[in-house]
Amino acid sequence: MDVRSDAVVLFGVTGDLVSKKLFPALYELTRRGRVPATVIGFARSPWDQQQLVTAARKSVTEAGIDVDEDVFEDLAGRLSMISGDYADPETYARLADALAGAERPLFYFAIPPAVFDAVVEGLKGAGLADRGRVVVEKPFGHDLASSHELAATLRGAFAPERTFRIDHYLGKEPVEGITLFRFANAVFEPLWNREHIASVQVTVAEKFSTQGRAGFYDKVGATRDVLQNHILQVVALLAMEEPADDTQEAFQAAEAAVLRQAAALSPETTVRGQYEGYRDEPGVATGSQTETFVATRLTVDNERWAGVPFYLRTGKSMPVTSTEVVVEFKGAKPGTGNLLRFQLGKKDGISLTVQVKRPGADVTAQTVSLAVDFDDVLEPRREAYERLLDDAMDGEHLRFAREQAIEQEWRIVEPILDLESGVLAYPQGSWGPDEADALAGGWA
Numbered sequence: 401m402d403v404r405s406d407a408v409v410l411f412g413v414t415g416d417l418v419s420k421k422l423f424p425a426l427y428e429l430t431r432r433g434r435v436p437a438t439v440i441g442f443a444r445s446p447w448d449q450q451q452l453v454t455a456a457r458k459s460v461t462e463a464g465i466d467v468d469e470d471v472f473e474d475l476a477g478r479l480s481m482i483s484g485d486y487a488d489p490e491t492y493a494r495l496a497d498a499l500a501g502a503e504r505p506l507f508y509f510a511i512p513p514a515v516f517d518a519v520v521e522g523l524k525g526a527g528l529a530d531r532g533r534v535v536v537e538k539p540f541g542h543d544l545a546s547s548h549e550l551a552a553t554l555r556g557a558f559a560p561e562r563t564f565r566i567d568h569y570l571g572k573e574p575v576e577g578i579t580l581f582r583f584a585n586a587v588f589e590p591l592w593n594r595e596h597i598a599s600v601q602v603t604v605a606e607k608f609s610t611q612g613r614a615g616f617y618d619k620v621g622a623t624r625d626v627l628q629n630h631i632l633q634v635v636a637l638l639a640m641e642e643p644a645d646d647t648q649e650a651f652q653a654a655e656a657a658v659l660r661q662a663a664a665l666s667p668e669t670t671v672r673g674q675y676e677g678y679r680d681e682p683g684v685a686t687g688s689q690t691e692t693f694v695a696t697r698l699t700v701d702n703e704r705w706a707g708v709p710f711y712l713r714t715g716k717s718m719p720v721t722s723t724e725v726v727v728e729f730k731g732a733k734p735g736t737g738n739l740l741r742f743q744l745g746k747k748d749g750i751s752l753t754v755q756v757k758r759p760g761a762d763v764t765a766q767t768v769s770l771a772v773d774f775d776d777v778l779e780p781r782r783e784a785y786e787r788l789l790d791d792a793m794d795g796e797h798l799r800f801a802r803e804q805a806i807e808q809e810w811r812i813v814e815p816i817l818d819l820e821s822g823v824l825a826y827p828q829g830s831w832g833p834d835e836a837d838a839l840a841g842g843w844a
């Protein structure tokens with residue numbers, strides 16, 4: 401095993417991702433003694449160390465963490481700041497000085513993809529890429545062709561074993577738990593196929609809108625932001641065959657194999673929506689056709705899944721924030737199929753609907769739910785970003801997205817990218833356009 405990273409550099413430290421996810425993760429890792437002595441914030445904004453510490457405190461507090469002052473001071477003492485132009489070699493020379501004693505620094509790209517090339521060049525030029533690890537965020541590229549370009553850029557600077565592609569859904573305990581649930585419960589695995597399953601639904605719904613990120617979001621949209629990566633990743637875990645053994649390679653092969661068998665999505669069976677008022681947000685192009693909601697039907701053409709529709713949807717300004725999978729088993733009668741529900745968000749758990757006798761003289765059925773809330777039965781789960789940052793510092797790849805899978809994910813979504821028309825308005829707080837309900841025949 402390679403050495404653990406002895407420094408972390410956060411490119412884009414002034415941004416949304418660092419504030420929402422990475423500072424809280426670093427705080428938790430500090431509490432567990434897992435943060436290196438050197439954590440450098442890197443940005444164009446001329447922040448000093450004090451501004452960096454203030455931003456870190458604000459972000460940890462806003463994450464709802466009950467701050468332990470000793471832990472925070474410990475983290476604050478490790479933070480330092482480098483400000484400068486991402487394209488200026490002089491900025492990287494200062495970074496190289498600051499990392500002089502670091503054997504295996506970890507470079508986290510919390511920056512828009514447009515800046516990646518400049519940073520990779522800067523790190524290479526300063527001799528830092530040779531000994532560093534790099535973490536890049538999804539979406540990996542903008543489409544299939546640009547994802548290949550990004551892969552080539554990264555390969556030209558960092559060894560594959562030191563390149564980490566984050567799809568943070570892979571770091572979520574309940575998402576990781578899908579395959580264990582499937583393969584460790586012999587009661588379900590024999591039923592996990594087209595003989596017994598009528599449909600599979602995956603929903604990533606967010607009650608909030610673009611939260612001030614509309615300028616970024618308008619160039620991306622729901623398909624690239626969530627469907628191409630998080631949702632298809634969950635589909636792969638639900639649909640894949642059991643890996644041949646418990647190595648990372650076998651897992652990777654099984655995941656890529658099932659994605660290869662998934663058909664490319666069709667605009668005919670896709671509904672794209674945009675919440676009302678989106679076009680008035682700062683940064684959104686006039687007449688924007690960017691979707692803030694997408695619902696679609698995926699098919700997987702193999703022995704296990706032929707004929708089973710996978711209904712997938714994600715959107716902003718929905719009635720609730722919820723990430724859910726519903727596996728609908730075929731029923732003895734219409735409307736009585738058992739629903740196995742995986743809740744994959746903050747309130748994680750599993751439930752199964754079953755038919756029981758309704759009390760009374762007649763023997764008739766009533767549907768009830770056998771439900772488990774993981775908060776009641778499991779130890780506290782660590783946040784995805786905390787787990788993934790910890791893994792990347794260890795050089796551990798298991799929970800990171802793989803190039804072959806990413807390539808397939810782009811192939812699958814490509815026909816529904818950049819459609820120039822057809823985005824349907826929906827009221828904020830609704831489940832998207834009515835056409836999305838018709839697509840799935842009602843969502844469970």
Ligand SMILES: NC(=O)C1=CN([C@@H]2O[C@H](COP(=O)(O)OP(=O)(O)OC[C@H]3O[C@@H](n4cnc5c(N)ncnc54)[C@H](OP(=O)(O)O)[C@@H]3O)[C@@H](O)[C@H]2O)C=CC1
Nearest residue numbers: 412414415416417443444445510511512513515537538539
């Ligand atoms: N925010 C989120 O919830 C998530 C984000 N991601 C990914 O993480 C990465 C960062 O996202 P996020 O933090 O939201 O991005 P931001 O838009 O907040 O940008 C991050 C920082 O990058 C710098 N930056 C922005 N635009 C430019 C530019 N054109 N040239 C140079 N620097 C620029 C800015 O810092 P400064 O000007 O000070 O240098 C900014 O604070 C992206 O790849 C995104 O796709 C992935 C999952 C979730």
Ligand SMILES: O=C1O[C@H](COP(=O)(O)O)[C@@H](O)[C@H](O)[C@H]1O
Nearest residue numbers: 538568604606625626630723745
């Ligand atoms: O990658 C992203 O994910 C978040 C949703 O993540 P979750 O862990 O809160 O489910 C989404 O809000 C964001 O737009 C997207 O970039």
